[in-house]
Amino acid sequence: MSLAYRVLIRRRYPGNIRATMTLKEAQARVDAWISQFEEGYFPPLLNLARLIEEVGEVARVVSHQNGKRPKPGEDPGDLGLELADVLFVLICxxxxxxxxxEAKFEQVLEKYRIRDSERWTKKSS
Structure with missing residues (x-):
């Protein structure tokens, strides 16, 4: 996503930017936005393709930040926005x-807590 596009988004939708929200709220906001269009949600395989594309953009930003430099004139990208794009597609x-x-994330945290309870060295308190 280009810098100009990100600036345009911030200028055009300043009231829509919130500091925090729950996953449930995020799902409701995405659903409210998607539901206003006749087409609705993309089919599963198209969403999967979109997810892979967005993860590729995350990889490009990480590469620019930790190794390969962007070409002259190439936008180095914004890791936070690219991760948010991934989250948007996952929510869709x-x-x-x-x-x-929200419920599934609680389940996965519990899975990791149990599975990895003895796997890592705990920090001293």
Whole structure:
């Protein structure tokens, strides 16, 4: 996403930017936005292609930040915005299939807590 486009978004939608929201709120906001269009959510394979594309953009930014320099005139990108693009597509995928990401994220955190309880060295308090 170009710098000019990011600036345009911030100027055009300043009231829509919030500091925090729950996953449930994010899912509701995405659903409200998508639901206003006749086309609705993209089919699963198209969403998967979009997800892969967005993850590729994350990889490009990480590469620019940690190794390969951008070409002259090439936008180095904004890692936070690229990660948010990934989150948007993930939310679209979850919403389309009726998945409560907040509940599933709690389940995955518990899975890691149990599975990895003895895997890593804990910090001293």
């Amino acid at each position: 995928m979850a919403n389309r299939d009726g998945i409560d990401l």
